[in-house]
Amino acid sequence: MKKLLLSSLLILGLYAVSLGQVNSSSAEQFYQAGQYAQALSAYEQELKNHPNDPYLYYNIGNCYFKMGSKGLAAANYYRAFKLHPRDSDIRHNLALALASGGETLVPSGMPVTLHKAFFGLSLAELKGLVCLLGWALCLLAGLWLLTHKAGKCTLALGLAFILCAGWLYVRHSWEAQPLAVIASPVAEVRSGPGTNFPVSASVQQGHLVEVADHKDNWQQVIVKSQGLKGWVENSALERI
Secondary structure, eight states: OOOHHHHHHHHHHHHHHHHHHHHHHHHHHHTTTTHHHHHHHHHHHHHHHHHHHHHHHHHHHHHHHTTTHHHHHHHHHHHHHHHOOOHHHHHHHHHHHHHHOOOOSOOOOOOHHHHHHHHHHHHHHHHHHHHHHHEEEEEEEHHHHHHHHHHHHHHHHHHHHHHHHHHHHHHHHHSSEEEEEOOSEEEEEEESSSSOOOEEEETTTTEEEEEEEEETTTEEEETTTTTTTEEEEEEGGGEE
């Protein structure tokens, strides 16, 4: 009975892997043939089985970019960036998509090197590093209490733990921001949540905004790069 169960699980596992490979292969074929809508559908289907794969978001972003939907491309590049911030292709395409809407990936005044260092690890990797340093610090601290040795190592490790914990806190705060991207070609920013309120500005697709509030079918957004705050219809936004 156990052998039968194990065999069944193995067959199901191999089937799932082969199915994923088929989906990926067909998506690549569609993309290379310029059939971006079909490729997008295949990638999105595969994403259901691998929701944390940054390269699927990257490929979905490529499809949207080729189809002219630079706002949706930017949103998916941004999702890929959160999962794998070190990837140079993801970073480049995200910067390109944001630039099409007049936005920049690196905040004004921040050196590119510092920005890359800040995103040198994903949030999951950074959490793992902090946990590892915490355990190592506990062991060294215990050794120091018992033997009064390795005091300098304990101090150095303690400082490293504090620095990494601070890095994690700032990164977590950044990840927790309710961000969205303008997905429609042009979004009208109004002074209130309704078409009866006057238009105060227009923002192009691909622009990154922070969602501050919501009411009915409207979202209150902050466009930091332009110093704007107003209300935009839900249909014009893609939440990240």
